[in-house]
Every structure is written in C-alpha cells, then in structure tokens.
Amino acid sequence: MSAVVETIEAMERPPLSMGSRLEGELLEVSMGPQHPSTHGVFRMNVALDGEIVRKLKPVFGYLHRNHEKIGENTSYLGSMPYTDRLDYFCSMTNNWAYALSVEKLAGIEVPERAEYLRVILAELTRLQNHASLLGFLLSDMGAWGTPLMYAFREREKILDLFESLAGSRMMCDYMRFGGCRVDASEEWLAGAQQIVDRFPKFLDEFEELILGNEIVIGRTQNVGKLSAELAVNAGITGPMLRACGVNYDIRKIDCYGFYPRFKFRIPLGEHGDTYDRLMMRALEMRESVEILKQAFAQIAPGPIVNPKVKVRAFRPPVGEAYGRIEGPKGELGFYLISDGAPNPYRYRVRPPSFINLTVLEDLCLGHTVADVMVILGSIDIVMGEVDR
C-alpha cells in the first residue's frame, strides 16, 4: 500500500523546470509560413508568455522573385502584365498605378472615356477586395465558410465582369500607357451597373449579419489599437490609416484620374482598433458604389487610347517620376527612372501592405495568439505584393 502512495506523490510533484516557466519564461513559436490564416506564405516569429505575445518579428521573402529586377530588364509595356501578379486581388489598380507613373514620366494625356473606365474598374476592384477581405477576416475569427462564401458570391460577379472585359478574371492586364486596352460595350456597362445597383443590398445584409454580431465586436473592439501619430510616422496608408481618424485619401489629395468630378465622402474611424478597420472597409464600399453610380451616368463614348503613344520602341525622356494612387490596400506607388532606353533604369514598387506591416509588432504586443490572426487579417496583406 505505502509503495503505491509514494508513486502518486512522485507523479504529482511538478518537474523542476516548471518553476522558471511559471515565472514567465518566453516560448518562441514560429507562426507560418504554412498556415491558412497568414494569408499566404507569411511568417511571424513570436515570443509567447503563456498565450500573450511579448515579441513579434515578421519574416518575409518566401514569395520573393525580385520583381523590380525583372521590371528593369523588361520593356515598359512588358512589365504591365507582371504588375497583375503583385497584389493579385487588385490587378486593375496595380495596372493603373503603373500606367499613371509612366504617363507622368513621359507626359502622356489620357482620353476622357479611358479615365472613366479606369475609375469604374478601380472602384469595382475596391468593392471586391474589401468584400473578400471581410470574408477572410471573419474566416480567421472562426466564422468558417458562410461569410466568406457570401463575400465570394459578390466577388464572383465582379470577376465575371473583368473576364468579359479584359479576358481574365484576376490577371487583367487592362490598362495601357495613355488609355485602356479594350473598350467596354454598352451591354457591359449596363451589366456592371446592374451589379453595382444591387450591391448595397448585399452590404445591408452583410453588415446586419456581421458588424453587429456580439462575437465579432468582442473579438475586434479594443484589439490592436493604433494611434494616429504612430500610423502617420510609420507610413501606414489606406483604410488602416483612416481607421485612426487621419483624413488622407490620395483620391482627394492628388486628384488623379477623374476623382475630382465625383462626389464622395471619406469615412474616418475613431479608435484605430480592429473593429474600426473592419468598419472602414464596409463604409468605403458604400462610397465606391456612389462613385460608380456617378461614373456610369457620366461616361460618354469616345476614344479609349491616346493615339500619340508609341506602342513599339516606347522610350520615355530621361528623368524620373513617382506616381501613386489610392489602392484598396493603401498608397500604391511606382518610382521609375528612365535613361532613355526602352526599359526603365530603375523600377520600384511601393507596396502598401508591406509598409503597413511595419506596425504589426506594436499592434500585437499584449494580445493573445488568436488576436494576432485577427489583427493580421485586418491589415489586409497579399504576399505577392509584400515579397515581390
């Protein structure tokens, strides 16, 4: 009998190493790159105290293919389809940013109809990017399947529009220097208008389903708070910056394209937490719908490409230019240096989601591992753009 009691005592005695662990020894965990909620091949080295994050270092480069070097070795137009692969959710806005920079570099004017088409396609891109982001974010929170499928149902309609116009759903390669590649027919515009008109209905439904949900509120409010000063200093752009209450939208500041012709508002957040970032996307979709409605009313027939632009042997004058647009994820810029050759001397992409990750550690400190996934989801990264 007594021997049995002794063994039980020995088993219940904690091992010697437990003492220091209870006092807060940090455990280093590598999250990713093969994890569904890291949105691609993103990895974080996390130092954990229990379940609380005490340190976080992002690790990049699993999808690095030196996009910029390839851009320097290709002709100006040759890089256009390659920009699709940066942020593969938003190939239209990538194309536009690149076309805008080359147009600045070479001083090219864009005809009116092409500008309208660009605005329409960029706003459609914003709609589908934000819709699918919300779906993914809820998927990360554990609302597995249903919200994502609702979002994808709407995204699918917009991708079908892209396919019927540009020939490809995601790799559109649609913009050209001084215009667009193919004209949109009246039927296409009517179909697009129909989809846009029905979009607010989906938004009402989606917002009712999700944004008032108790679990969503519990998991996002006061999680990953970002102050406005830090956001500005760390170069955060896009919905993530505006969620902190900073009124900075390049569509209003730079007045590129035909955005000054449209009436729309800039939604602003108040707290800079994950819930505000989530709301920002929902509210921006409503403003995009407003812009689209105005664009469909204003667009008139006309040429879609500037005939003066050389397609072959296109050589911009010597110099440099930095062009930027308000992409769905933030400020997307291209910096180009021309030495008069048919390929750029320097081709640089300013990837918004890469720079938005600068503050990831600051947002996650003190939160649990499960919150890290939600915060990362609300930053909205695409690894094709982060790693380039």
Added chain:
Amino acid sequence: MESLGEIKSRIEAAVFGAKIEIMQNGSPSQQHSLLIDNEHAVAVARFLRVDPALYLDFCSNVTGVDWLDRVVKKTTKVKKIVDGQEKEVVETSEEKIPGYLEAVYHLYSITHKHGPVIIRMRTSDRADGTHLPSLTPVWRSAEFQEREIFDLYGIRFGGHPDLRRILMWDEFENYPMRKDYHEPDDYEWEPTPHDDVMEKAKVHYPPRPEMDGAEKITSQP
C-alpha cells in the same frame, strides 16, 4: 508649397554647415529633388519633419538606386596649328565618373496635404564606402524599406535599429539589385555531404575497370 530653392535656403539657414544641391529632373513629371550631404542628413530630415511650414510627417517611399562607374566621352573642337596652318581638330577626352549608390526618399505632409519633396543621399563609392545614415529614427516607415535597400543594394544604414536581410535569406552573399550582379547558375547548389562522400569514395576505391568498350561507341572517331 514653397519652391525647392526656398526650401534649400531655409535648410541651410537652419542646419549649420549642411550642403544641399538641387538635382534637376528633365522628365515631364518635373519632380526635382534635393541632394543632401550624409553628415547632416539626420539633422536635415528632422528639420523637414518638424518645420511648421513644411511638416513632412509622412515618408512614403524609400528606395535605392545603383549608378555604375561611367565613362563620359566628350568631343571638343580645338584650334591647332598643324603643318604651319591653323586647323580645327576634334579631340575626344574621356571623363571617368565613379559610381555610387543612392537612397531616395519621397516625403509628403499629411497635415498640410502637400508633397512630394524628394531627398536623396549618395554613398562615396560602390565597394567599401557604402554607408549612409539611417532616417528610421525620424520616419519609422523607412524601417523595412531601408532594410530592403540593405538587402538588395548593400547600403549600410548607420543607426538603423534592426539592419538585417529582409527578402533574401540571411546566408545570401551578394546584392541582387546592383546593376553588375550576375545570378548564379544554380541557386540551390551547396556542398552537401553527398559530394564529400563521392570524393572520398573516389580515393578509396579504384576507378571502375573499362568494359568491353560498348559505352565508348559515341566517343569513337
């Protein structure tokens, strides 16, 4: 926003000893830039960041540029006396411009909604002197982007909090965005135990005896 010339004179008045040069940009974009000297770069950046009229609080884009050693050929017509007669002779002279690496910063102001003001810094050469001061203490957005420049161009930023390779793997040795970079034939190759074993095996065992010559058919004349 005030012109670059005004900004230049104001910086020179505020930061003692700073040397600023305006770099003209011939492209239709008309985005001229300021070349600032490395010694006073951080002080100049602080001034641009804090000055109430400029208040460039948002550093949008940071990037590197590689300029190789260049030889510029100049042809000049010189009057010379040849065989007692004055003639115009075309003389060519070569001027060597040493290469350098450049870091370019695009600055905007979110408060005043103006920009860009472009500043650039140059290293003294492309080999040993690739040092520049880091502007990350002024604008945190430069943190990852300067790391990227270090990774791809090899500019060492003094004062950067965490200067490591970011996109390439840590063991990578060269700087792939430099203009004279040649990529290896096989990235994956590395000396494996297998190769060592093969070498040892060659020493250990005698070479295989020649067969009846069937395998040499192709090499026969």
